[in-house]
Amino acid sequence: MSSCTELRKKLFIRGEWIATKEYTKLTSPYTNEVIAEIPFATEEEVDYAIDSAFQARTIMAQMPAHQRALILERLVQLFEERAEEAASIIALEAAKPITTAKGEVARTIQTYKFAAEEAKRIHGETLPLDAAPGGERRVAYTTREPIGVVGAITPFNFPMNLVAHKIGPAIASGNPVVLKPASQTPLSSLFLAELLHEAGLPDGALNVVTGSGRIVGDKLVTDPRVSMITFTGSPEVGIGIRNKAGLKRVTLELGSNAALIIDKDVNIDKVIPRCVIGAFSNQGQVCISLQRVYVHEDIYKDFYEKFVLATEKLKVGDPLDPETDISALISPNDIQRTLQWIEEAKNGGAKVAAGGKAEGNILYPTIILNANPHLKVSCQEVFAPIVVVNKVQSIEEAIELVNFSRFGLQAGIYTNNVHTAFDAAEQLHVGGVLINDIPTFRVDHMPYGGVKESGFGREGIKYAIEEMTELKLVIINRN
Numbered sequence: 329m330s331s332c333t334e335l336r337k338k339l340f341i342r343g344e345w346i347a348t349k350e351y352t353k354l355t356s357p358y359t360n361e362v363i364a365e366i367p368f369a370t371e372e373e374v375d376y377a378i379d380s381a382f383q384a385r386t387i388m389a390q391m392p393a394h395q396r397a398l399i400l401e402r403l404v405q406l407f408e409e410r411a412e413e414a415a416s417i418i419a420l421e422a423a424k425p426i427t428t429a430k431g432e433v434a435r436t437i438q439t440y441k442f443a444a445e446e447a448k449r450i451h452g453e454t455l456p457l458d459a460a461p462g463g464e465r466r467v468a469y470t471t472r473e474p475i476g477v478v479g480a481i482t483p484f485n486f487p488m489n490l491v492a493h494k495i496g497p498a499i500a501s502g503n504p505v506v507l508k509p510a511s512q513t514p515l516s517s518l519f520l521a522e523l524l525h526e527a528g529l530p531d532g533a534l535n536v537v538t539g540s541g542r543i544v545g546d547k548l549v550t551d552p553r554v555s556m557i558t559f560t561g562s563p564e565v566g567i568g569i570r571n572k573a574g575l576k577r578v579t580l581e582l583g584s585n586a587a588l589i590i591d592k593d594v595n596i597d598k599v600i601p602r603c604v605i606g607a608f609s610n611q612g613q614v615c616i617s618l619q620r621v622y623v624h625e626d627i628y629k630d631f632y633e634k635f636v637l638a639t640e641k642l643k644v645g646d647p648l649d650p651e652t653d654i655s656a657l658i659s660p661n662d663i664q665r666t667l668q669w670i671e672e673a674k675n676g677g678a679k680v681a682a683g684g685k686a687e688g689n690i691l692y693p694t695i696i697l698n699a700n701p702h703l704k705v706s707c708q709e710v711f712a713p714i715v716v717v718n719k720v721q722s723i724e725e726a727i728e729l730v731n732f733s734r735f736g737l738q739a740g741i742y743t744n745n746v747h748t749a750f751d752a753a754e755q756l757h758v759g760g761v762l763i764n765d766i767p768t769f770r771v772d773h774m775p776y777g778g779v780k781e782s783g784f785g786r787e788g789i790k791y792a793i794e795e796m797t798e799l800k801l802v803i804i805n806r807n
């Protein structure tokens with residue numbers, strides 16, 4: 329029986345909906361109204377979920393590729409049938425404007441489609457062992473085996489698609505999962521559990537455990553039956569996980585303060601709409617949200633004046649209104665924090681050219697000019713609709729400023745000079761360089777991940793499958 333239509337939700341373990349003793353109230357970030365009661369799992373319940381996944385290991389590992397693909401194809405179909413409902417869930421629990429939420433559901437469908445396809449393409453290679461003296465008449469080949477139980481811990485900002493980036497490749501490669509969604513966005517994951525159950529996933533292959541990040545997270549990270557932790561979230565939590573995980577495989581998709589360089593000869597009118605999307609979609613709560621823009625001095629003034637005008641056209645309001653561009657931040661604490669950071673910027677000599685104020689839980693889209701690199705709005709991850717725009721004298725100076733960061737997820741550069749483009753691609757210290765686009769571009773099959781405190785390991789289905797499988801070597805001696 330599904331728990332999706334009831335106010336009081338249940339854990340999903342071993343193919344069943346399970347009530348727990350304690351519940352917490354889930355409220356809408358926009359209205360503050362209670363929207364659900366969420367089970368607060370105990371350590372014993374997490375233990376049961378891990379045991380269920382551990383028991384499901386063999387059935388998942390032995391399941392043929394076509395069957396794993398079929399389950400994912402059925403999931404895609406169910407998502408397509410219930411796309412409206414899926415988008416409403418995201419809009420409700422995350423205050424994501426409904427139009428953006430629909431976009432996330434479309435992306436989620438893409439991600440599971442890629443997973444269904446990749447399930448059929450997992451293979452090793454043959455090796456010429458006779459390349460080494462003593463290797464003659466030996467045949468060698470590699471295979472990729474499922475790693476075992478995957479502990480997946482996910483953030484609030486893309487509650488369906490970032491979950492898909494873990495569950496999709498895990499199923500495609502024959503691994504069972506215990507999923508711990510963010511406390512603010514558990515409904516998307518419970519919805520997924522319902523769909524995957526209907527799609528025919530074996531019991532225990534997906535277990536969804538809601539509750540405290542620390543209690544559930546610690547148990548997943550330290551339990552020896554869990555072979556891998558795949559985490560997307562803040563650097564602070566990610567580093568803590570890495571320190572506790574011992575020899576478990578860990579992939580970390582962490583934060584950033586993504587930057588864009590704009591060279592002097594580019595057509596600003598083409599760039600500005602992209603910058604508005606990059607800086608403000610989902611209220612800037614995107615790991616590759618555009619946070620820093622370095623513009624060549626020749627076009628700096630023209631750029632920021634037009635950028636301010638375009639930003640002021642954005643509509644703030646109810647996430648369920650299709651006209652809304654910007655809605656509430658995920659928590660009132662984030663309003664307090666970001667207003668303090670804006671104040672610090674002003675006191676540090678920066679100028680607020682747009683926004684800079686809050687109404688209820690909404691922070692107006694904010695553009696800050698002339699912010700020095702040591703201000704929080706420059707060097708920390710703002711995770712809010714705030715972007716700093718600074719003037720540079722050369723591209724070399726801009727590259728240096730982009731690289732002056734704890735983070736390195738993606739960076740972009742607009743230029744018409746092919747040499748500048750190649751130099752930037754080489755010199756920017758990030759996981760992905762976008763030439764003539766904002767750093768906020770992502771499609772779901774590309775390798776995605778960062779350097780420095782942005783984490784390590786890559787997602788993008790094929791790349792996540794590599795992380796979720798073990799390479800095995802087989803040698804046949806024909807001598």
Ligand code: NAP
Pocket residue numbers: 481482483484485486490508509510511512539540541542544545546560561562563565566568569580581582583584614615616709711737777782783
């Ligand atoms: P977060 O606070 O780090 O939470 C992420 C997840 O970790 C949640 O499920 C959280 O549970 C759990 N958690 C909290 N404490 C834990 C612990 N001690 N052990 C194990 N798990 C624990 O991040 P967030 O605020 O949800 O998301 C925003 C962050 O995610 C930003 O930094 C953003 O850049 C990053 N992000 C990165 C990517 C990427 O692909 N690189 C994508 C999206 C977001 P609770 O919710 O119950 O605390």
